[in-house]
Amino acid sequence: MSALFNFQSLLLVILLSICTCTYIRATAPGLVDRNKQGFLGLFFKGARIGESSA
Template sequence: MPAFFNFQSLLAVILLHICTCVYIRSLAPSLLDRNKTGLLGIFWKCARIGE
């Protein structure tokens, strides 16, 4: 069963995505900061939420 059909698994996937974005931003801030808009802006927004 995919994680998107189970609420608890979906929540875990979202939290892992946020934590991964924060970790990537701590290693290479310019990688996420240059993509603040558009589709790749989701990663920047998740990193900001995680901070």
Template sequence: MSALFHFQSLLLVILLLICTCTYIRGQFPSIIDRNKTGVLGLFWKAARVGERLSPYVSLCCIVMAVRYMLYA
């Protein structure tokens, strides 16, 4: 089953995208910051969400990790 059709997997993919974009922007800000518009602007927006909502994103990461450990 594809991650796009399973809601829990879709949430995990979005959460991993946010975390990855935030990490890349922290290490190499010029890569993310030069693409603020267009299709690649999605990565810039995901990095901004990760920066501004980092306590909530980290809490969601912990919840998803525990959920996968219990149901795996």
């Protein structure tokens, strides 16, 4: 069963991606900060969500 069809696995994937984006922004902020719009802007937004919850 795919993670998209299992709600608990989908939440886990979303949480892990937010944590990964936050870690990448902490170690290399220029990599995430230069992509604030478009599809790659999701990584910037995920990093911001991760920072506010820490």
